[in-house]
């Protein structure tokens with residue numbers, strides 16, 4: 086009998102992670118029936134549909150249409166809608182990825198219905214409970230039955246938390262599966278031409294975390310740093326809807342738009358975005374996934390946070406933690422521009438075969 090698996094995705098980084106898993110289930114469709122549940126946490130064309138198109142993900146089998154709201158309301162809406170789906174579909178397994186509110190909500194539901202849960206990207210810890218993602222990750226891991234770990238720090242964290250080692254599998258990073266599978270298409274993107282940029286002569290910025298963009302004070306600090314960086318090199322900033330909203334609310338729109346060497350653009354699809362990153366001099370970000378993608382591409386990355394749940398990108402990759410320190414950012418920017426930044430190496434099992442390993446493991450259970 087085929088095993089029925091519900092694969093949950095809700096927000097932009099989730100789509101990048103489920104693409105190779107969906108494909109692998111398609112290859113093994115005699116053994117599994119993989120059904121994609123899109124919670125609708127992200128819903129704009131640039132935050133959702135373009136990823137489905139770029140990554141050739143089949144249309145969702147079930148769409149929950151929850152949209153944006155406060156954490157409690159958004160999580161609760163996903164729970165209510167997903168419980169109905171789980172009761173109707175009676176899956177043998179629910180797969181959740183990453184650390185967004187949809188990940189947590191579906192884990193809670195599946196757990197109470199005694200449905201087995203697999204968490205892809207388990208074990209990552211920033212040890213910073215002010216981040217909603219840290220709460221989502223910790224709860225998800227504690228309730229999961231199969232914990233698929235992307236880097237070795239995850240193994241240590243789960244062991245420290247007393248998770249049964251028989252549930253833990255070090256499989257590598259599904260985001261890198263997507264990157265490797267799409268590299269030849271990425272190379273063909275004409276985004277540099279469209280934005281009139283020259284390879285290696287610009288930087289890319291993405292900032293959307295509440296800790297950086299939700300208050301006027303932190304936006305002012307970010308603005309100050311970016312205006313200093315823009316005196317050294319052109320900046321391209323694809324702007325997340327949350328950040329755009331906050332910049333407008335705190336009356337910073339005209340300031341950002343007034344910076345000569347800063348190009349504010351709408352969020353990009355996966356293919357154009359990765360091409361932009363790949364050909365850039367460096368990236369400034371507060372995203373989780375981009376710290377990993379830059380390490381895989383060998384592009385220097387300045388992470389505007391005080392901590393990271395992905396320490397391998399610092400220890401082995403091209404990532405530096407800079408917080409919101411203008412001094413640190415400028416010193417690294419100068420180092421990178423003069424060709425003196427670290428080269429980095431590719432972390433273990435970031436080889437494009439993670440989804441294959443995951444589905445192989447799930448086939449034996």
Ligand code: UD1
Nearest residue numbers: 096097098126127128129132153154185186217218326327
């Ligand atoms: C979510 C994740 C975060 C991830 C990020 C990637 C949580 C707690 N956070 O943050 O971990 O790094 O996705 O993008 O799950 N909005 C739109 N259109 C959309 C989606 C959102 O305009 O399609 C706006 C809304 O104003 C919304 C705000 O962005 O209120 C925040 O969206 P939300 O999904 O709550 O969190 P993100 O900041 O996107």
